[in-house]
Amino acid sequence: MADTNNLIVYCEYDDGKVADVSLELLTKGRQLANSLGVKLEAVVIGDKLHDIEKEIFKYGADTVYKLEDKKLYPYTSNPHASALINLFKEIKPQVCLMGATCIGRDLGPRVSSCLHSGLTADCTALEIGPHTDPKTGKEYENLLYQIRPAFGGNIVATIVNPECRPQMATVREGVMKKQIHDENHKGKVVNLDVKKYVRPEDFVVEIIDRHIEKSKVNIKNSPIIVAGGYGMGSKENFDLLFDLANTLGGEVGASRAAVDAGFVDHDRQIGQTGVTVRPKLYIACGISGQIQHIAGMQDSAMVISINNDPDAPINTIADYVITGNAEEIVPKLIKYYKKNSK
Amino acid sequence: MSLNIVVLAKQVPDTRNVGKDAMKEDGTINRAALPAIFNPEDLNALEQALRIKDANPGTTVTLLTMGLPRASEIIREAMMRGADGGIVLTDRVLGGADTLATSYSLAQAVKKIGNYDLILGGRQAIDGDTAQVGPQIAEKLGLPQVTYAEDILEISNGHIVVKRRLENGVETVKAPLPCVVTVNGSAPDCRPRNAMRLMRFKYATSQSEQAKLPEQIKEIVAKRPELTIREWSAADVDADPEQIGMPGSPTKVKNIVNVVFTAKESRRLDNDDESLEGLVKELLANHTIG
Numbered sequence: 085m086a087d088t089n090n091l092i093v094y095c096e097y098d099d100g101k102v103a104d105v106s107l108e109l110l111t112k113g114r115q116l117a118n119s120l121g122v123k124l125e126a127v128v129i130g131d132k133l134h135d136i137e138k139e140i141f142k143y144g145a146d147t148v149y150k151l152e153d154k155k156l157y158p159y160t161s162n163p164h165a166s167a168l169i170n171l172f173k174e175i176k177p178q179v180c181l182m183g184a185t186c187i188g189r190d191l192g193p194r195v196s197s198c199l200h201s202g203l204t205a206d207c208t209a210l211e212i213g214p215h216t217d218p219k220t221g222k223e224y225e226n227l228l229y230q231i232r233p234a235f236g237g238n239i240v241a242t243i244v245n246p247e248c249r250p251q252m253a254t255v256r257e258g259v260m261k262k263q264i265h266d267e268n269h270k271g272k273v274v275n276l277d278v279k280k281y282v283r284p285e286d287f288v289v290e291i292i293d294r295h296i297e298k299s300k301v302n303i304k305n306s307p308i309i310v311a312g313g314y315g316m317g318s319k320e321n322f323d324l325l326f327d328l329a330n331t332l333g334g335e336v337g338a339s340r341a342a343v344d345a346g347f348v349d350h351d352r353q354i355g356q357t358g359v360t361v362r363p364k365l366y367i368a369c370g371i372s373g374q375i376q377h378i379a380g381m382q383d384s385a386m387v388i389s390i391n392n393d394p395d396a397p398i399n400t401i402a403d404y405v406i407t408g409n410a411e412e413i414v415p416k417l418i419k420y421y422k423k424n425s426k
Numbered sequence: 427m428s429l430n431i432v433v434l435a436k437q438v439p440d441t442r443n444v445g446k447d448a449m450k451e452d453g454t455i456n457r458a459a460l461p462a463i464f465n466p467e468d469l470n471a472l473e474q475a476l477r478i479k480d481a482n483p484g485t486t487v488t489l490l491t492m493g494l495p496r497a498s499e500i501i502r503e504a505m506m507r508g509a510d511g512g513i514v515l516t517d518r519v520l521g522g523a524d525t526l527a528t529s530y531s532l533a534q535a536v537k538k539i540g541n542y543d544l545i546l547g548g549r550q551a552i553d554g555d556t557a558q559v560g561p562q563i564a565e566k567l568g569l570p571q572v573t574y575a576e577d578i579l580e581i582s583n584g585h586i587v588v589k590r591r592l593e594n595g596v597e598t599v600k601a602p603l604p605c606v607v608t609v610n611g612s613a614p615d616c617r618p619r620n621a622m623r624l625m626r627f628k629y630a631t632s633q634s635e636q637a638k639l640p641e642q643i644k645e646i647v648a649k650r651p652e653l654t655i656r657e658w659s660a661a662d663v664d665a666d667p668e669q670i671g672m673p674g675s676p677t678k679v680k681n682i683v684n685v686v687f688t689a690k691e692s693r694r695l696d697n698d699d700e701s702l703e704g705l706v707k708e709l710l711a712n713h714t715i716g
Contacts, residue, residue: 186592406695
């Protein structure tokens with residue numbers, strides 16, 4: 085029997101706005117709800133929510149559940165978890181999507197644990213499809229395929245939750261594309277009575293101090309990215325990449341291996357567990373190209389790979405391959421750019 | 427004030443150093459080619475525990491891990507760095523667990539340890555990167571959680587004050603004890619092995635390792651109970667067979683593919699001045715740059 089229950093997106097709300105990642109998930113959720121033939125719902129929890137539903141409806145939500153109380157902002161784990169757990173017990177969504185942010189990754193596991201629902205972190209693709217249990221032979225229709233690289237990015241796994249609901253998944257910001265569904269789309273607003281969903285004893289962790297600042301690094305929206313991998317060898321060699329990026333008007337990105345090696349800060353990490361980028365030009369220097377990195381940059385319009393290893397996996401998706409030392413080649417690119425760009 | 431701290435740790439394959447022989451011909455993982463290491467952020471968590479122990483004499487730090495019997499290696503390592511001892515939760519029936527079944531099993535073990543004031547663990551393990559087990563254990567034990575911890579600023583009078591590192595800033599929170607705190611990689615590195623402790627815990631071994639020791643070392647170990655790393659089975663922690671291993675895991679792996687990229691038509695450029703200048707000119711001409 086087909087599951088007629090709805091799909092819900094947990095919308096993160098801060099500073100009068102819904103987080104980009106939540107809008108991206110609403111866009112994806114609308115598409116998945118259509119293929120399931122069910123409604124797209126959204127839940128937003130916080131304070132001073134005003135008429136935020138207007139923004140959410142544009143992205144295709146049919147219902148917006150609102151929980152508003154000044155104690156629900158800023159986010160703390162237990163109150164938001166209780167709100168979702170109690171709401172989900174009532175409306176029984178078949179799918180729940182959340183951003184793989186500090187909030188989503190704190191909240192999702194707690195909700196999933198209580199509902200025994202199963203949760204897949206950092207999905208890079210979500211699809212709907214059938215499944216046959218290899219042991220029992222039982223057939224399932226319309227399951228959520230939660231697709232993610234695993235094992236350091238050497239394999240891609242498709243995960244399903246055949247029996248438990250909701251099927252929960254988190255997705256990083258930038259992985260899905262945000263697109264307005266219909267400026268005039270209208271849905272239903274349900275204002276929930278906070279007291280019925282959140283217990284006083286949930287307010288157990290107290291926020292003493294909070295310093296939130298916009299990240300200084302904006303690699304997500306940079307049209308040109310010069311990215312370095314472990315093959316750059318040192319923090320000093322990364323300076324060359326900063327020189328090239330500054331010359332071209334771009335930003336510096338890095339593979340996880342380079343971040344783990346301490347060559348550059350984590351906020352520049354590109355890939356499944358970092359940022360997903362779609363620049364006009366991606367220059368990969370000393371990056372071998374594990375899947376978990378490629379998952380975060382494969383939609384770049386043009387890729388240049390500079391690598392000592394002529395068989396580096398990233399070369400297969402590159403438009404231009406230069407075999408050689410990045411530390412020799414990068415200064416030359418700077419030189420020829422300066423010479424020819426006047 | 428002395429506290430009882432449980433540190434959750436995992437022995438993981440070193441996915442950061444995956445060589446070309448990491449995958450077998452049939453697309454499965456060649457675990458033998460990957461060294462097994464102490465999950466890096468669990469070491470950050472251990473350091474936080476040891477700092478609390480330094481400041482609060484009488485505090486005990488107990489490691490808890492779930493895995494193969496050889497996971498006793500990381501407990502021995504932790505003891506050489508300053509932990510008091512540890513437990514390996516190991517049983518065939520626990521295998522194939524997803525994060526939820528893992529959390530249930532570990533939560534059962536924490537209950538058996540009992541009398542804990544603080545549970546620390548790394549934010550996430552590098553073989554799965556899910557960051558789910560910490561919060562799920564907190565939920566299973568009915569405890570508050572503090573994730574993304576970078577520094578423990580204060581621990582006293584039944585509460586803990588923690589600085590959290592978020593994607594866009596920092597937050598300082600106060601939580602009652604007991605609670606679960608997961609520690610970020612941006613927290614201070616773990617201290618190295620201490621030379622005295624290295625000698626003292628050289629023979630720290632699990633029951634299954636002890637069976638293979640030479641007789642004279644068996645005698646030494648028998649006289650010093652602190653050298654025994656306990657091994658617990660699923661039955662030892664009263665785990666419900668329905669909630670552990672594969673049967674207890676709501677998520678199932680439908681399939682795994684070894685990744686093959688759709689190759690683009692790459693142009694190979696010679697690494698000489700003429701080709702590089704040609705490339706720059708071409709990119710300028712088609713307005714990719716400039």
